[in-house]
Structure formats: C-alpha cells, structure tokens
Amino acid sequence: MDPVNLIPTPDTIPAPAWLFLVLDLVTFLLHIMVINVVLGGSLLMLFARFGKKDMRASGNIFGVLINKIPTSVALGVNLGVAPLLFLQVIYGHLFYSSSILMGVYWILVIPLLIIAYYSAYVHAKNEKLARIAILITSLLLMYIGFMQVNNLSLMTQPEKWAAYFENRGGTILNVDDPTFIPRYLHFLTASVAIAGLFTALVWSIRTRKNPDAGKNNIANGLRIFGYATVVQVVVGLWFLMAIPSDFILQFMGGNLLFSVVLLVGFLSGIGAIVTAFLGKLRPTVMQLIITMITMIITRQNLRTLYLEEKFQLESLQLAPQYGVLILFLVIFVFGLWSVWYMVKGAITVKEGRAA
C-alpha cells in the first residue's frame, strides 16, 4: 500500500500556514523550557533524595525546586496546550493518524500525568513519602516524554503506518527507528541540563537578597548544566548520524539554511558549556536560549525533510478568518497585561513593599 494514500486529506486552514507554524514553534519553545525544568528538576530531586540529603536545609541546592515543580507542571501543561492546538491545524491529519496507531499508550498519558502531578504535590508536602513520590513523578514524566517522541516521530513516517493492518488495537510504537533512542535521550539530557541552569538562576535571585545563602549553588547548578550539555552534544551527534544519510548531507552543507542554523546552535551550545564551567551565569543563559531556538527550528527542518514527498505545508488550502485572528491577538494582549498585573502585584508584595 502506497503510504501517501494513507495520509488523510487535511482540512482548510483559517490563516496562512506560516502563521500557525510560528505560533507552534514559539509556544513549543516556552513549553519545552518549562517541561525541561519539571522533568529535569524531578530527576535531580530523585537523585538528591536517594542520596539522602536533607532537602529542607536552607542551603540545599535543590531545595528551591521542591515547591516549583508542581506549579511548573501547571504552567508546562498550559504552555503545551498552545503548540498542541497549532500543530493540529497544520499537521493534524498526520498527528491524529500516528496518535491512533499508538492510541492505548497515548491516552494513558492523561491519567499518568494526573498521577505524576498529584505525586509532585505529595513530594512537596510530605517528607515521609517524598522519595517514592518523586520516583513516581519522574518515571511517569519519562513515560510521557517517551510517548511524545514516539508520536511525533511516527507522525513524520507514513511509510510505517501500514503496520496498522496487523495491529488495530492502538499499541504500535516507533522504538525500532534508529533515531528513537538518541531523540529520547536528547530530550532527557536537555531536561537535566536546563533544570541545572534553572536552579542556578533561582539561587542567583536569592543571593541577590541574601549573599550568604547557598554560596556554591550557582556554580554547582552551572556545573550540572555543563556536564549534562556535554552529554547532550554527544547524543546530538549520535542523533545526527542516525537520521537517513541524505538528510545528514542536507545538514552538512546540502541545505545552506538548515546547516547554518544547526551550526549556530552547535557552536552556541559549546559556548554555553564553556561559560558554564567558568561560572558565568548570564552568558550561559543567553547562549542556551540561542541553542534552544536553533534546535527547535532544526527539529522542524528535520520534520520537513522526512515529509518531503508526502506532505508540504504549502498544499494546505486557505479559508481565511482574519477577523477572529485579530480578535485573538487583541485578547492575547489583554491576557498578557492581566498576567503582568497579577505577577507584578505578587512580586511587589513578596519583596515587602506595600500592595
């Protein structure tokens, strides 16, 4: 069966595809940053808990993460809603197909996420159960990441979809793809790295008010970031080597834009490692942001390569709804203002100034 025949016909889109792509990538960037903190933070906490450290001691490096993990789940999930929405507009016909093929695993994400989320609260509130709770949270979040990688990779490989005719029960996965393990690891190590960097950031804000608090924590956080990113670079190279060879060539000069973006990301990553080990927080953060942006664009470029013959965004038909788009943008601005108002108010009172 010609895989192209299995690709469902997409519906019309209410605004140009590039708009949804930009919205998707931007909101995904925000989402993945927060999720990296959540997952990486959980893994770091897990490691620390089993090292039997006293998490609540005032100088403990990971103590700052305890309460942030549950709230970050809330933010992370919310920031995941947006890319999920925009992805469905331009890639929905592919995404639904791959989702259905792994339906059982995919729908299990929901109850497991609820358990992981509640478990994070247990971890934050109950010292006795904290170890088992953070273990549960970590494992379940790793499951969810595992399934995300399965789904999004399977989505770009319609040539594998004929497996449906042997298995209609929703238990098809993509783990035997040569890129699967490096993809998944690339995400896991990123999480540890970002969580380490985030920890350093939080301590940097704390030490501004109280210079004696957790003296080495910033440096240690940066070191976690540094080591994790070294592993990340290696895994990244593995990932690059695992993709189909003509795609590798595209990233090594074949496609100028793809190659430049990847190179910038790579160099920025190396730079971040250097500044991290040098203990310089700000440049590390800046370079990391550049790396993340370029990596997300590279991920999209890779997706385009996989789908080359099978689906192009240009083929989507436009049925414009510009009026509603403008309304969305207006409301978005209002929403941003409200969030700023509330967050500013909270920070103001936190710092002891009058409400």
Added chain:
Amino acid sequence: MNYPIWELTTIGGGSLIALIAVLHVYISHLAVGGGLFLWLTDWKGYRENNTDIHAYVKKHTWFFLLLTMVFGGMTGVGIWFIIALVNPAATSSLIHNFVFGWAIEWVFFVGEITALLVYFYYFDKLGRKLRLNVAFLYFLFAWLSLVIINGILTFMLTPGNWLETGNFWDGFFNPTYFPSLIFRTFVTIMIAGLFGYVTTVFLKPSDFRSTIMRYCSKWLLYPLIGLIPAGLWYYWSLPENVRTTNFMLNPQTVPFIQILIITTILIFAFGIFLSLKGNRQVQIIATFVLLIIGLFWMAGFEYSREIARKPYIINEYMYSTSILKTDLEKVNRQGVLKYARWAAVKEVTDANVNEAGREIFNLECLSCHTIDGIRNDILPLTKNITYLGMISQLTGQGKVRTYMPPFAGTARELEALAAYIVGTLQGKDLIMHPEPVETGKTESMPSAFDPKADRYVLLAWNDLGMHCISDSDPWFVLMPPANTLEAQLIRRGEVPELVSDGVELTYRIESGFENPAKHVPFWEFSEQNFGTVLEENTGLFGKGMKGSLTFDEERGGYIASAIPVVPYNDDGSFNPYPLFSLEARDAETGALLVSTQVVAPASTEIGCRNCHEGGWRMNGVAGLSNETAVNILEAHDRLSRTDLLLQANTGQPQQCQACHSDPVMSAEGDSLRLNMSAAMHGWHANYMPVSGAEACVLCHPAYAEGCTRCMRGIHAEIGVTCVDCHGEMNDHALALLKGENGKSSAARLMAALEPDHVETKEEIIPREPWLNEPDCLTCHVDFGPPEQVDAFNVWSENFAELYRNRYDNSGIRCPACHGPTHAEYPAINPMDKTRDVLQPVQYTGQPYPIGANMRCEVCHIITMEDPVHHENMYRMFRNKADLD
C-alpha cells in the same frame, strides 16, 4: 474514513470520551462557579471583618486548586486527546474552524492559572484590593473560557447558519449558544455550593460552620430557580427534528432523562437537608453521597445533550461515522470501502466478504457499537434477526428511526456487512430466501350434476381467495381463524331465479378438519384477545365447523361468517385448502336440491420468521412460532414503548386491533394510532430490501416455493403479479399512510418513501384498507380485454363497491361465477388441479367462469343471445392456451 480506526470493540470509544468528559465537565463547572464563590466569599470576609471566613477561604482554595488545576485541567486536555483518537475527522473539522476560538480560550486559561497561583500562594501577603482583584480576575477568566468552549460545544448540536455560510460567527453564536451559556452558568453556581460543603462539613461544629453550611446551600439551591427555565429554553431552542428523533424516538435517551430528573430532585432534597442543623457524621456522609449524585446529574445532562445529536457528530454536517452528509450520494455510488483510506480491501469480492464486512463494520458501526462489550453491544441487538432481517434493517436504517445514520455504501457492501454480523459474529447461516418446500397433494372430485334433470345450481365461494391466520394466540392475534362462506342458489329456467327462502343451506368442513382446537390455541385465549369466551371449534360469530348458511337481504345471498377453519389436518399434514361441502335442501320436504363443494382457503404461512427468526411452528412449513412471536413483541415494545411482551407473559395477550383500527375486524382501535394495514405496510416498506412481488411474498403466503402458493387464479397464470394491481410496496404503503393523514406517525413513515407507479407522492390517492381496493374495471374497461396492466391508484369507493360484494345486472354476485380474488376461474390449485375449479367443472365440465364460452344453459337451460349480465361476456374464453 480518512483516518485509521482504533478497534475498541469492548469498551467503545464513546465510553472513553464519556468517562473523561463527564469528569472534566463536573470539575470545570466547579472551576468557574468556585471562582465566583471564592471571590464573593473572600469579599464577604472583608466586609464582615471576619477572619474565620478568610481562613475558610484559604483552606477551600487549596482544595479547589488541587481539584481544578490538576484533575480539571488534565482531563480537559484528556478530552482533546480522546476525541482525536475516537473521531479524528470531526475533531479536525472543529479545530480547523475554531482554532482561534480555542486560542482565545487558551489566553483565558493562562490568566486563570496565573490568577489562581498568585491568589493561593500569596494569599496572606496580597492586600484586600489586590487579592479581591486577583480573585475576580480568576473568576472572569474562568467564566470567559466557558463563554468560548460553549460556542464550540453548542455548534456541534445546532450549527445554525454555519451550514450555509461556513462563517465562524454563525457557527459560534448558534441557536443554542445563549440558552446553553445561561444554563451552564447556573450550573457552575450550583456546583460551587455543592463542593463548598466538602470543606465546610469537616470543620469543627460551631456557629460558623452552620452559617457556612447554610451559605453553601444557598449557592446550591437558588440557581435552580433560573436553571429550570433556562433548561426549558435550551430544549425548545433545539430544532424540531432533533427533539423528535432523540427525545421521542430514541430509546437510549430515556434512562438519562430519568437520571437527570431524579438527581435534580435529590440534589434539591440534599441541599435542604444539609442546610439544617444535624449530626456532623451524617452530614459528612451526605456530602459525599451528594458529590456522587452531582456527578450523575452531570452525566445525565451531558449524555442527553450528546445523544440529542444523533445520528450526527456535527448536526446535519457529519455523521457519527465521519461520513459527510453531502458525501452520502457519492459513497452509495462508489462504495464506502473506496471512500475510506484505511480499509484493507477496496471492493467486496466473493473471496473477501468476511474481511470486507469487518472493515465496513469498523467504518460504519464501531463509532457507536461494541462487540460483546459495554454500551450498545451489537450482539444482543442483532441476535433475533436472520440474514435477510439484517439486510432489511440496514436497508431501512435511519429512514424512520432517524437517530441512526443511513447505511452508506453499495448494495454488495450492505450484504457483506450483514454477512459479517449474522454469519461471523452471530454464527448463523446466511439464508436469503425461504427454503423451498413441497405442497401436499390431494385429490378432489366435483359433486354430481345432471344438466338435463337437475333444477338448481348452487354457487358458493369463500369471500377471500385466502384467509391468513396468525396462530400465535398466546402472544397476540393479527388475524383469527375466520373463513366466510357465501352462496347463491339459482333455480334454473329460461328466466332463472335467485332463491331466497324455502330452502335450507348447510355446510360441512372436510373430514380431518373438524377439530381446529386441537391444532391452534385460539380458544384458550379468545377471552383475552377478543373479550368473549368461545365454545371450542366455534368461530367469532358463533359458527361451527358444520352448520347452516343464512340468507342476507343486503348481500343478496346466503352467508356463514367467521368459520374457524385452520390448515391443519388431524393426520398431521398441512393443507391450506380444505373443502366445504354444501347442500341445499327443500325446507319442507328435506329433499336434496343440489350439492357442491368449495375450497375454504386458510393459511398460517405468515412470513415474519423470514426476518424475525424463529422457524415455523408446524411441520417446518407454516405457523407462527413462539420464538418469532416473542421477537415481534420485543421489537414492538422497544420501538413503540409498549409492554406487550410482559402482558403476554402474564397471560394477557391482545389482538393487534385493540390499538390499530381495522375494518376487517370491525375494530376501532385507538384514534392516535395508525390503522393496522397502514402501520404494518408503512413501517415495513421502509425496510423492504426487495421489490416487486418478491416483497409481498416475504410476508403473505404466495411464495412460489412455499407450502401455500395462494396466487393461483388466471391472473397469476398469465403473469400478472401483486404489484400490477396493488402497486409496489412503497406505493401501497404511501396510499395507506396518506389515508391516515394528520397522524404524526404517518408523516414519519412516509418521509423516506418514494412512489413507483406514479411520479410524485402528491399524486397518490389515499385509501382505507379493505374498503378502497383496486378495481377490475380499471384494466378491463367495459369488462373487455385489459387495455393496460396497472390498476394502482384507482380505488373502489366503499365496501359495497368491492369486487367480492358487487353484482352483475341480474343480481348475481361477481365471485359466484368468477371465483374469489387471487383464485379467479380458471384457478390452478397447487395441491390438485381440480380443487379450485370444482364448481365450473361440476356445472359446465370446463374450468372457466360459470357460463363462459357461451354456455348460458348452465342456468338458462337454453342458449342466450344478449350479454345481459355484463358487457363483452358473449365470446370464447381468451386465455385457453395458457392452461394446458
């Protein structure tokens, strides 16, 4: 169609959606109402300067956060996940139309989450103004997210003008948008109160606790005042066909409406109870019970709303099967297997019928049905029908019971699906046509007649060419045993005379048929079915298996009505043509004037079992079996919300005509219901998978290879079939239904029927059953050879005008010379050739109508010249050649 189908044959995708969605909606309504609750209660705390209230609010916020942000938020994403898995086509349609609506809703979620996190985590630090503002913002954003999702949700049920314009705003502000928004807003307030109990009830007993308990009760109870009118407004905003289809026709809706009503009452009761002072333990238990009742209330409401959309997922646009309404014609032409991308086979062939059937089942049935699973399990639903029955069901699907979509695909695909369900899933044989049987063989000899010496001619006939009987008396009676024998006695002469007095006419049924009570349970149930206790072997008008005929002035002849003949011989054989022997004797002397014989046709070859399963009751050839009768009553109970099976099981069966009026049974029935014939034909016409006479003989005892073969007159011999006089099944049903114009069920049954013998439904002339019948003279203009062979749509005016009741110009009844309908002379009986022409052969030596071939001397003794009886009679019989 476009997408692969997740084979959830046990749970069913719908069940997963229901589970996730009902939980989410319960909690998300709490999120909205609870926001209002926190804001107003916090404000109340400030106004009253009451720190107890503030402590309560903070505690309640923690509970609220844990429940709404974690469980509520995640299950909301869960709905997105599951609907894309179970109905990706509809989800894609919604996403691509309403993405910006959802994007706006997402902005509100961001505001909501920020507000709640700030409110809770900085509760003690924010001053009054900021804190109340943040609480208000939380509620505002929560309610605004309801404002958005309400548009998309109500769009699915009532897309309104979007169907023509495709415009976002037409779809969003659709006919049920505002009723739903207001209704749901009341719901959010009620649920806020309901969940308020959860934190309040655990407080230590105190005045404060009682105050807050009462406070929560107000939140729970007051909105009911607005909820009920809002709910009614919502209901009446639905299009009429939606209300009819799903709140009247669809049996699935009933339990959910019941749940909704009962839980509403319970919620009210619990609310009152919890507002009173009482034992803390009891109140705690009551609170948790109320939580569950609330969940059921939510389930009842959401389920009813979802069911109201059937057979569509997006009303009037996309069926639950993901087939677009506008694509239906294309799918029927090219086939559903070609239309679907993910079907393993693209065409039904002889080799792949089972595989094709399974694919079609997945495509068109799995969206709502499971196989041996929960919810709408297809196995019990299709257990009691045959392969032909399944084909019929698929043929009629969605035509009358409009909550199911019509079958989409080619005829071959329909059969493949039926074969899959009946053959593979039910493990039955695929029988399309009733099995051929041999008729019995008999011998008959005409009575004696001496044309020179005999002074009288006795002509006798059964009023109908076949009397059909339903021998299922313990369950119901459609037609009881009741043959009506009529006769005219003619004194021969140049001017013959019709005799009306001075003679005694008697009849006697053929030996072996004198004891019908031995073979059918009619007499055991005559009181229940007919309201009278009848002596065994006596008919409804008191006539027995032998007796006398009485002269009827109006009918111009002798008659014995409702003789309970049954086609079961004491020797165990089936014979639908037992003979009556008649004798005419001088009343004074008792001398025998003349005797003759005539067939008393009666058959129990009633074809319900061809679709409704059950086999034959007697000898494997005829009779309504118990199983079939039970299946019929079950279907009737389900479709018409009766309890006939229960009544029959408790010994109280009824005749169908207790509700369905019927001239032939002189039954008035119930004025709201269709008459018997209109109901039967009107319903089944929608499901009939075959056309022509093939349709008629699925039920009536005229199947060419059956045990009765009642179409045996000259018309049948020369190839005239049922539909030439009565019209196709559709025509026949439409004429009857038009005769019941004004009854809502008539309109419903007519909606999907199209006429065959005329161009439009408007041209069909309404008729009453048994009284307005096709007339011979429509084709036999002036009693001549037929000008054309189509007697449909021209009806006898009344009972007196029927062929069997009419006279010629000299007072002789038409059937006296020509034989009864469906067995007109020369008739060829399937059991022996002479049986149905005993009188013509007796009196004229030929099987033709009495006096045919100018044999006037039968009655006149001499030959005649004028065609007095009716025009065009004075000639040789036309179709002689076809009979040899």
